[in-house]
Amino acid sequence: MSQSNHEQPPILDVRGMTKHFPVGVLFNKRQVHAVEDASFTVQCGQVVALVGESGSGKTTTIRMIARLIPVTQGEIFFEGANILKTEPRWASMDYRSKVQLIFQDPFASLNSVHTIEHHLARPLIIHKKASGRQEIHERVCDLLETVELKPAAEIANRYPHQLSGGQRQRVAIARALAVDPQLILADEPISMLDVSIRMGVLNLIDKLKEERGISYVYITHDLASARYIGDKIMVMYAGHMVEGGDGEALMKEAAHPYTQLLLSAVPNPHAGLRTDNGIGARGEVPSLINPPPGCPFSARCLKVMKPCRQVMPGQTVVQAGHWVRCHLFGPGGNS
């Protein structure tokens, strides 16, 4: 996967983004610490993969960027402007056309009573990208051909249930493309597809990045697809970003014990079905309501030390463009 131009200012710059969900009532009010102090940038034409297990805060992160839920704390800069200050939350058609979402379940994201043409025509009409029946139909067919669904005119007349899972996800991508987005937030777009068609959707995402310069935040629990598509990878655990950097460098020199654990779970065809390389882990994921002090991975980490349970590690640069939050690195670390 090619690298983007890092000389340009980032299209998306997330700084210290935090999300706490209130739970409980009266004297039992508490907060779920879903995302804590998340910071990262996305360059034009770059795919940033957010990787982590369920409950790590990936989806909450992109929902805040999409402005589907409010941010508890932090800033989001898009094309240099702080969107939380300069735009009303629900009313920005401009932001909504520039930043699009693709959901995990392509069937649930399409309305079964409407044709594919209806799904693709709606954003064109709402965002005034086309007018008149003929022009709208031609744009719909163009979009279907862009996502390699042919014959386009025939596909346009079908209903979602008449398409395969992979075709439905391509329609969802076409719908996102209808408004000429600059950034696509893709929420596990291949996790509900058959393994045999996942690669086709990933290659389509990459092709659109190359041809149209579209940037992506691609979230997944699957390190293998993050490695394939991600120019940059950010690893999340229990709401915290624990490691990040250039995709290839991070995969070769994974520093955080949690990233190493994820890597050890990626099937290796040369090692048969046995994937455990001795890194292992124990214990439970920490409570997000009463998060323990210190490193969120301390209850499971085999390399845990005394400070790990007391102080949250700061960010340490491992090599150019690659950082980690772990007490094994930085002052007093032994790596």
Ligand code: SF4
């Ligand atoms: Fe393990 Fe400590 Fe590093 Fe956390 S800070 S990952 S507990 S070594």
